[in-house]
Amino acid sequence: MAKEKEAKNGNGNYTAESINVLKGLEAVRKRPAMYIGDVGSRGLHHLINEVVDNSIDEALAGYNDRVIVTINKDGSVTVEDQGRGIPVDIHPVEKKSALEVVMTVLHAGGKFDKNSYKVSGGLHGVGVSVVNALSEWCKVEVKRDGKIYFQEYHCGIPKATVKQIGTYKSDRTGTKITFKPDREIFKVTKFNFETVAERMRELAYLNKEVSMTLKDEIEGQEETYKFKGGIIDFVKYLDENRSPIHKPIYIEGERDNTPVEIAFEYSDSYSENVHSYVNNINTIEGGTHLVGFRTALTRTFNNYAYKNGLIKESNKITLSGDDFKEGLTAVISIKVMEPQFEGQTKTKLGNGEVKSIVETIVGEKLAEFLEENGPTAKKIIDKCMRAAEAREAARKARELVRRKNALDSMHLPGKLADCSINDPEHCEIYIVEGDSAGGSAKQGRDRRFQAILPIKGKILNVEKAKINKILENQEIQAMISAIGAGIGEEFDPEKSRYGKIILMTDADVDGSHIRTLLLTFLYRHMKELIAEGKVYIAQPPLYKIKKGKEEHYAFDDEERDKILKRLKVDGKGKKEEEVILEEETTESAEGTAQPKGIIISRYKGLGEMNPEQLWSTTMNPETRTVLQVNLESAAAADKIFETLMGDAVEPRREFIEKHAKYANLDI
Numbered sequence: 080m081a082k083e084k085e086a087k088n089g090n091g092n093y094t095a096e097s098i099n100v101l102k103g104l105e106a107v108r109k110r111p112a113m114y115i116g117d118v119g120s121r122g123l124h125h126l127i128n129e130v131v132d133n134s135i136d137e138a139l140a141g142y143n144d145r146v147i148v149t150i151n152k153d154g155s156v157t158v159e160d161q162g163r164g165i166p167v168d169i170h171p172v173e174k175k176s177a178l179e180v181v182m183t184v185l186h187a188g189g190k191f192d193k194n195s196y197k198v199s200g201g202l203h204g205v206g207v208s209v210v211n212a213l214s215e216w217c218k219v220e221v222k223r224d225g226k227i228y229f230q231e232y233h234c235g236i237p238k239a240t241v242k243q244i245g246t247y248k249s250d251r252t253g254t255k256i257t258f259k260p261d262r263e264i265f266k267v268t269k270f271n272f273e274t275v276a277e278r279m280r281e282l283a284y285l286n287k288e289v290s291m292t293l294k295d296e297i298e299g300q301e302e303t304y305k306f307k308g309g310i311i312d313f314v315k316y317l318d319e320n321r322s323p324i325h326k327p328i329y330i331e332g333e334r335d336n337t338p339v340e341i342a343f344e345y346s347d348s349y350s351e352n353v354h355s356y357v358n359n360i361n362t363i364e365g366g367t368h369l370v371g372f373r374t375a376l377t378r379t380f381n382n383y384a385y386k387n388g389l390i391k392e393s394n395k396i397t398l399s400g401d402d403f404k405e406g407l408t409a410v411i412s413i414k415v416m417e418p419q420f421e422g423q424t425k426t427k428l429g430n431g432e433v434k435s436i437v438e439t440i441v442g443e444k445l446a447e448f449l450e451e452n453g454p455t456a457k458k459i460i461d462k463c464m465r466a467a468e469a470r471e472a473a474r475k476a477r478e479l480v481r482r483k484n485a486l487d488s489m490h491l492p493g494k495l496a497d498c499s500i501n502d503p504e505h506c507e508i509y510i511v512e513g514d515s516a517g518g519s520a521k522q523g524r525d526r527r528f529q530a531i532l533p534i535k536g537k538i539l540n541v542e543k544a545k546i547n548k549i550l551e552n553q554e555i556q557a558m559i560s561a562i563g564a565g566i567g568e569e570f571d572p573e574k575s576r577y578g579k580i581i582l583m584t585d586a587d588v589d590g591s592h593i594r595t596l597l598l599t600f601l602y603r604h605m606k607e608l609i610a611e612g613k614v615y616i617a618q619p620p621l622y623k624i625k626k627g628k629e630e631h632y633a634f635d636d637e638e639r640d641k642i643l644k645r646l647k648v649d650g651k652g653k654k655e656e657e658v659i660l661e662e663e664t665t666e667s668a669e670g671t672a673q674p675k676g677i678i679i680s681r682y683k684g685l686g687e688m689n690p691e692q693l694w695s696t697t698m699n700p701e702t703r704t705v706l707q708v709n710l711e712s713a714a715a716a717d718k719i720f721e722t723l724m725g726d727a728v729e730p731r732r733e734f735i736e737k738h739a740k741y742a743n744l745d746i
């Protein structure tokens with residue numbers, strides 16, 4: 080057996096260590112999701128992120144300023160950096176190169192020096208050995224001490240010991256890792272340029288000294304990201320389509336080995352776009368660093384406003400934390416030695432000491448800045464005072480609507496078909512486009528745990544509307560009261576009556592527009608639900624393929640073709656012409672069914688499916704696929720919503736032209 084042979088050391092004997100290595104690799108291959116989240120597109124892209132994160136760690140340590148990622152023609156990926164190179168010296172006991180240990184032993188990727196900003200928790204920092212274990216093959220080249228070293232692996236197992244394959248004349252060092260994700264493990268093996276680019280762009284903003292290049296040899300695309308201004312450029316980029324009211328404010332400082340870097344600005348928009356990072360990891364659920372920032376922001380501005388007579392004692396106004404959110408775009412990037420990540424998705428920083436570190440640095444530096452930049456300070460405070468007034472108006476609007484009992488879950492909307500059990504963890508609500516699909520869903524569902532809320536056509540675009548208009552909208556009221564977690568300042572995700580909120584819209588242009596409107600609403604007003612991974616998109620089939628009594632469903636063209644191929648092969652001896660291909664709706668297709676032929680019907684809308692079909696294809700938890708909406712790249716999501724739903728027309732047109740295929744927003 081090949082595996083066992085590989086487990087022997089140079090003398091042909093098994094070693095305890097090599098057997099452990101095999102066990103480790105096997106564990107990763109058996110339960111890949113434990114290490115990389117899933118084996119779909121997301122998990123696949125995590126492989127690249129994992130290696131790139133290691134290259135960025137070298138940059139953080141001050142040894143690397145260049146990362147090149149190449150998607151090769153054969154579907155493999157190469158990640159190259161100019162870091163120190165993975166060490167190659169022989170371990171005195173194991174008699175093995177450190178390179179082999181890093182590549183094959185779980186968690187050995189962890190840096191040997193203790194003084195580094197480690198990543199822990201979440202899906203980051205699982206180590207390059209995990210990437211290796213999940214690759215059909217992998218090759219590593221290390222440049223160190225004027226020599227080039229090489230090792231190759233198959234499913235994580237070395238083909239041979241580390242060899243020196245050459246020398247070179249320069250003091251350059253670096254690591255080059257090429258891996259081909261194993262098709263037996265991943266459901267999807269095609270990398271998406273934009274998905275990889277998003278993370279690389281983000282890393283380039285967060286690490287201004289590093290130049291990040293992405294090449295796609297399949298699609299023939301190439302992009303290099305390098306931002307001299309770092310997170311200041313990031314903030315400008317995020318606000319590209321908004322109108323900032325001042326230049327970005329930049330704060331930098333360090334306390335107790337915790338460097339803090341913040342850039343922020345206010346624009347004339349209403350939404351808040353705050354993105355926080357710890358050791359380059361996006362802390363979507365926030366945490367102590369964010370609390371520290373907000374506390375200092377509110378206190379420092381209020382102090383300044385009182386001291387300079389911008390708020391009169393007699394007015395009795397204190398600007399609250401919420402008033403400082405409106406129109407704020409900020410990037411907070413800190414480094415923590417031993418971060419503790421908490422929360423549903425392990426993206427909430429828990430380290431208590433960090434709050435006061437950030438609070439102190441922001442307090443001091445911001446006060447200084449305001450003293451020196453009076454006009455900017457005044458503009459921001461004016462803006463926040465207007466926000467306070469608007470907030471008061473919103474409170475009144477909410478009060479007004481509340482008096483009509485439209486927002487609370489004591490008075491559920493009439494068209495909601497609720498489920499019978501009331502344990503949120505086991506309940507889900509389908510928000511369904513249109514009454515006809517809503518009707519089918521109501522009949523087809525499992526009423527014990529599935530609730531259905533039909534929504535009429537296009538809801539309001541909340542990106543453009545004022546809060547009182549949003550609250551007056553009937554469809555939005557219905558969603559707020561059905562979900563039962565309140566809205567605005569009072570929103571409390573803990574109160575959600577459902578553990579899953581599933582958006583089910585038609586697979587056409589209108590359907591994707593409605594889905595975008597619904598997502599925009601949830602993103603701007605119930606963001607925690609998305610951050611906690613509670614929002615999903617239903618995946619209704621596009622085609623029904625019928626052959627005699629057999630029925631198959633296909634969710635895209637590729638799957639349809641696969642099924643057709645299989646059916647045609649099964650019907651041995653039958654001539655190709657006998658296969659009838661029709662593009663009709665189910666009902667009419669039923670009428671023209673021919674006993675020998677294959678009938679393909681394309682669903683035009685959910686309403687065309689009868690309750691049983693809807694249940695078995697889209698709603699039955701045992702057989703359905705639902706896409707979890709994630710905020711892995713919250714910055715990208717912001718950008719997309721703002722581009723698609725905001726005021727500026729030209730960027731929207733450009734975006735839709737560029738992403739025609741993706742304009743249905745699979746964030």
Ligand code: 0RA
Pocket residue numbers: 130133134137160162163164165166181188189190191207254256
């Ligand atoms: C272990 C220890 C050191 C660096 C690395 C691993 C390392 C891993 C990767 C993965 C991709 N690029 C990488 N670059 C470096 C520390 C090196 C030292 O102490 O000399």
